Amino acid sequence: MNGPFIRNHQYNFIKKQIGYLQRTCQTVSDRKVVEAVRSSTEFKIKELFPDSEGIQGELFGNIPALQTAEDFEQYHRSLESYMTNFPQVTEKQIRKLFHKNKKLPIPDLTIDYRYLTYLGWISISTGKLFLVYPLDGQIVGIEGKFTPTNKKGVCFLCNKHEELALFTAVSKSRPAHSSPDYYKAVGNYLCMDSQECNKNITDVTALERFIQDVLK
Known part of the structure; x- marks a missing residue:
């Protein structure tokens, strides 16, 4: 290669x-x-x-x-010179990923895609965090609540000591015969600043496991 x-x-x-x-x-x-x-x-x-x-x-x-x-x-x-690009996504693709969110904020897409492991951004007004990642060859999106901790801790994605937020997303899976009120939340602490997280992350195992837990 x-x-x-x-x-x-x-x-x-x-x-x-x-x-x-x-x-x-x-x-x-x-x-x-x-x-x-x-x-x-x-x-x-x-x-x-x-x-x-x-x-x-x-x-x-x-x-x-x-x-x-x-x-x-x-x-x-x-x-x-041997770095691959994160799949470049358009505003249209992002809106399609989060089609239920009619007031979806769009992140800055004029970036160097080589230095992205995942695309993440937050909406302060709605308390939402959005994450886009190419999983198994398909671009997927995760939307969830974020709660700033107002302190530093270890990010579960990059394992660095940074300002954290609790990111919580609702799993799409439902056990058979579950009640209409059933839901399963998947949460963990990650960097408030996704740019810093992208600079630090050295392994995607935790990221992919989190996404799979939400989507499966």
């Missing part, structure tokens, strides 16, 4: 690992320790792409050669 292949969360993961290696190279004098971290870094990154070949293999094979600050800077820049 020679075209773009790195998704935003994978890019964040690689940056995190390469940053740790760079700090080790700059602060640790023991060569064995440095090489152990270098080997671990290369292994963890390659685990993301088990079938690495072509440009992928060449790109990750360059990790053992990273030594100077300039080397690391050039490596970071080289990664960006």
Whole structure:
């Protein structure tokens, strides 16, 4: 594979690992320790792409050669050219995803889609949070209530310490023979600022599980 292949969360993961290696190279004098971290870094990154070949293999094979600050800077820049775009969505598509919401606010769509793992935005006036994500090749949308916590905590999506909100969505599933009043709420704490969350997220497991819990 020679075209773009790195998704935003994978890019964040690689940056995190390469940053740790760079700090080790700059602060640790023991060569064995440095090489152990270098080997671990290369292994963890390659685990993301088990079938690495072509440009992928060449790109990750360059990790053992990273030594100077300039080397690391050039490596970071080289990664960006292999990032895939989040599927670009239009206002019409978003309105279709949330067709029951007649006063749907539309987020800014003039953004760099490479740096999106999910598209998220809030409506302060209605206390709603909206989330769009490509799940199993299909663009899906989740709408739910958000309640600011007015304090920092660990986001369940990116695992970073940020300003949080409780996001609660009603599951679409209904058990057989359930009463008309039955509903199941699915909730968790996530970043108030989805842009920061997108900069930090390194794994989509929790995000996809949450969406599946709501949609199934």
